[in-house]
Amino acid sequence: MKNKNQRWLSYQKEIADDHYYFARSCIRQNFFPASETIFLKILREELGKDIFDDPEQTTCTGIAYHSGIIPLETTMTVVARQFALMTRAGHENFVCSCVTSFGIYIEVLELWKHFPEQEKKTREALLKSTGLDFKIPVNLVHTSDIIYKFRDQIAAKASLKLVNCTGGNPLKIVDHVGCHYAKIFPDKGIGGAEYPYVLAGLIDAWGGEQVDYPERRHCCGFGFRQYLIKENRGYSVTNSKFKFESMAPYHPDLIIANCPGCTFFLDRWQYVISEMENKTYDSEGYGIPVLTYEEVAGLVLGYDPWDLGLQLHQVDVEPLLIKLGVIYSQEGKYKGMNGEELGKPAKPQFLKTH
Amino acid sequence: MESFYQLLSNDIRFQEGLKACISCGTCTAICPAAQVSDYDPRMLVEMVQTRNEEVLLELLNGDAIWRCGECLSCKTRCPRGNTPGHIIQALRALSIKTGLFADSKQGNLQLEIKRTVGEHILKYGYCVHIDEIDTGKYPEQGPVWEWFRENRESLLARLGANYNHEGAGTLRKISNRSLEDLQAIFIETGAMERFQQIESGSAKQAKDEK
Structure with a gap:
């Protein structure tokens, strides 16, 4: 038992307790536009933490880098600028909302360790182009690490558990951990690449039941340039389909993901597969809802689902809300800022919506 | 003029990505791109290891190097610490720098x-x-x-x-x-x-x- 515990310790990581510098995600801002706001709200209002949301922060360039259109030196220098903004703000704990970015930041730091002359060159390039200098973060984590760290405090404030309100059975939940969270640098992710626990820990703490299925660790299929180029998107949908086919026999009620790209693809490709093949991966024809971990945390804390932006998912979340026993206003789903009616989205051909 | 291999070796991702491949094929077994196309990272690394300029030219002006999705699952699994995905990054950079990318449809x-x-x-x-x-x-x-x-x-x-x-x-x-x-x-x-x-x-x- 002692040896087992010691082995598990090597899969843990240091996550700062407070005072964070926040870096936003290109994808999360657009497709799950309430998620980062909810994350900040939970940290500040529920957990009493200090986190700085810097208007000068930008992309890390990760999507461009992994698509091969910009050089490594550019990515390193943009990353260095982010660190410079953190330094200027008086912070040393860097937290990013994107899993691709998380991989990028770790990769750059590791390369600088292996090639110190490259760090020197980057410092020179940053100084010459922007006049900035930087300190390396003392702690660098992904936003899902922070939610994981405080999962028990969130559970203590929860207004619901991830259980079916009819019968009280735990909901069956698929965790999808983005490839760049731990596959590139396994020692930087909770549980490493083999036993990633960053989302499974949330499921356990909030009353759900993990679904283990054969393709649990398979990529969602983003593939960077493979998705960005329209004619290559078969790569992306096919890889998501491998996952859906593999998880369906376990009847999941929900998928949660820590990477914004994965959340997006697992949601939208269910719509595409339904349009192409009239096929869904649940028994009722609605599909399997796919949520970000901030959205799930918000539901657990009792926030209004439409303030969480859940109406912007293509796979309807209402079957999930009904299972959870969330009291919500169906009329409120399609209202705007001042309560005005915004009409309704068109209905997909086959995928059911409420 | 420097050889393709020398140019690739100047890229620190190439240095990080290619140690000594034993051609076991673990990378191909785990690769999402290999599952949906004829992309084969094992074969690709083997071609790079030949250091043959004609073979490298075939990579630089062909479609294969553009098939990788950079999930980097290959980095996790390689038993010898190679990363075909990093080698791909160096090949893509060189392909654009030399203009050879334009010879392939994917490039x-x-x-x-x-x-x-x-x-x-x-x-x-x-x-x-x-x-x-x-x-x-x-x-x-x-x-x-x-x-x-x-x-x-x-x-x-x-x-x-x-x-x-x-x-x-x-x-x-x-x-x-x-x-x-x-x-x-x-x-x-x-x-x-x-x-x-x-x-x-x-x-x-x-x-x-x-």
Whole structure:
């Protein structure tokens, strides 16, 4: 038992307790536009933490880098600028909302360790182009690490558990951990690449039941340039389909993901597969809802689902809300800022919506 | 003139990615790209290890190097610490630098990414922006996205975003100062030069095809 515990310790990581510098995600801002706001709200209002949301922060360039259109030196220098903004703000704990970015930041730091002359060159390039200098973060984590760290405090404030309100059975939940969270640098992710626990820990703490299925660790299929180029998107949908086919026999009620790209693809490709093949991966024809971990945390804390932006998912979340026993206003789903009616989205051909 | 192999060896990702491949095929077994196309990272690394200039030319002007999705699952699994995905990054960079990317159909498609993601960074400060994503180019976005885009001012305000306004927040307008920083970094570190290489290589190919 002692040896087992010691082995598990090597899969843990240091996550700062407070005072964070926040870096936003290109994808999360657009497709799950309430998620980062909810994350900040939970940290500040529920957990009493200090986190700085810097208007000068930008992309890390990760999507461009992994698509091969910009050089490594550019990515390193943009990353260095982010660190410079953190330094200027008086912070040393860097937290990013994107899993691709998380991989990028770790990769750059590791390369600088292996090639110190490259760090020197980057410092020179940053100084010459922007006049900035930087300190390396003392702690660098992904936003899902922070939610994981405080999962028990969130559970203590929860207004619901991830259980079916009819019968009280735990909901069956698929965790999808983005490839760049731990596959590139396994020692930087909770549980490493083999036993990633960053989302499974949330499921356990909030009353759900993990679904283990054969393709649990398979990529969602983003593939960077493979998705960005329209004619290559078969790569992306096919890889998501491998996952859906593999998880369906376990009847999941929900998928949660820590990477914004994965959340997006697992949601939208269910719509595409339904349009192409009239096929869904649940028994009722609605599909399997796919949520970000901030959205799930918000539901657990009792926030209004439409303030969480859940109406912007293509796979309807209402079957999930009904299972959870969330009291919500169906009329409120399609209202705007001042309560005005915004009409309704068109209905997909086959995928059911409420 | 330096050989292709020497040029590749100058790239630190190549140095990190290629230790000594034993051609076990674990990378191909785990690779999502290999599952959906004839891409084969084991074979590709074997070709690189030949150090043969003709073989390397075949990689630099072919489609294979553009099939990788950079999930980097290969890094996790290689029993000898190689990373085919990093080798791919070095090959792609060299393919663009030498103009050979334009000889392949897949390489030529880099132009599409440069003109979307590349230009979005300099315009919006992020790789992706709601104003640029319509269901013509991205039909998989579906009807909910269409509805969201049509009503984005009101919906984003409801969700606490700061869409197209100055200051902090989701989808805020990035300050000119930050955009100028990005522009200056892109010039200083070779991104603008690479953009130009992608534009001119693809333009030449289009002309040759005519």
